Amino acid sequence: MTPGLDDLLETARVVALPMTTRFRGVDVREALLFEGPEGWAEFSPFVEYADAEASAWLAAAADYAWNSQPAPLRDRIPVNATVPAADAAHVAEILERFPGCRTAKVKVADPGQQLSDDVARVRAVREALGPEGRIRIDANAAWNVDEAERALHALAEFDLEYAEQPCATVDELAELRTRIKYMGIPIAADESIRKSDDPLAVARAGAADLIVIKAPPLGGITHALQIVVAAGLPAVVSSALDTAVGLSQGAALAAALPHLDYDCGLGTGALFAQDVADLSPVDGAIPVGRVTPDAARLDRFSASAERTEWWLDRLRRCHALLAASAS
Incomplete structure (x- = not known):
């Protein structure tokens, strides 16, 4: 079950991380992070992906943040x-x-x-x-x-x-x-x-x-x-x-x-x-183990207001697609 949109937005943070080497045409990697009952998760489909494809990434992130995962066989x-x-x-x-x-x-x-x-x-x-x-x-x-x-x-x-x-x-x-x-x-x-x-x-x-x-x-x-x-x-x-x-x-x-x-x-x-x-x-x-982002780094690498709103809008659209498919 997909958590409510307000639950996702409550802790959502968008970061822009500079890279040491250009990779896949990317010099700065943007990602949206949020926290659920099980810990932090990441929603970061590449910007060129359409919402239909990106919504699977949101489902995966929500699942990781809200649900327990299969038991590990190695550490x-x-x-x-x-x-x-x-x-x-x-x-x-x-x-x-x-x-x-x-x-x-x-x-x-x-x-x-x-x-x-x-x-x-x-x-x-x-x-x-x-x-x-x-x-x-x-x-x-x-x-x-x-x-x-x-x-x-x-x-x-x-x-x-x-x-x-x-x-x-x-x-x-x-x-x-x-x-x-x-x-x-x-x-x-x-x-x-x-x-x-x-x-x-x-x-x-x-x-x-x-x-x-x-x-x-x-x-x-x-x-x-x-x-x-x-x-x-x-x-x-x-x-x-x-x-x-x-x-x-x-x-x-x-x-x-x-x-x-x-x-x-x-x-x-x-x-x-x-x-x-x-x-x-x-x-x-x-x-192997869940990761909690460093609060100071979240602040330091926070994306611009414009890019943050772009990602939040994308989150809203993908959430709407997941909600519609579940109904």
Whole structure:
């Protein structure tokens, strides 16, 4: 049951956190935080998302703040370093922000860049991590099948752990998976899970070897766990450039998975110049547990009046959608 709008607005705070490196076109990450009976939660769908999609994020946040969550099976979550589509010369500096991480997720196929930029970036990551480090790439569905096959052939020499969402559609992923079978590079589905009306279609089609899940776009931890069980594939829990509050929800999801075979994408707090609380990787992992934002940081990084009202209006619209769907 969705809490009342007044309950959400009572403690709502909107923050604007500067980032150390531009990521996903974002230099300052905005998020709306609120507190419920179980603790703090985060509502932070990216600004370009329509209300219908963003409302699932609100349902997930309300669930996390108002309801108890599945029991954790572990108290620490190993996480990967995240390397934005930066120049290869900056890779070593970026990786230093993720102490102890044995895995790096590297953004590729960024608009305006070439495959040669991706190759140079991934090569720099391999040199920094050494032969035992694990490298996964994320194309955010930017390639068609031919482009993806060509790119993975060029990147195969760096011993990729997997390629995340190289193509946009389930059919493309299935075709690519067949084409590159000889390379031995697993395919992971992300957007095909969290942005789909049928998140199990990718599993039914045999289009992926593993799935990447995020609690907010899937409506919360319980629903995300149900998808993992139904898909029958290994899962990696990831974040959407969340604050420490949102990362704690991701850690709770990862802690509840029956099996955790891969490092999770929950170390992105290291990409902020400063967060509302401290939840960056230590010895390659983050702890499981709810996070309370620091009051002084909430004040220091409070968004402008205009941006605060924009987020509150969005909250009202998404709440109305949830209320209508429940009636």
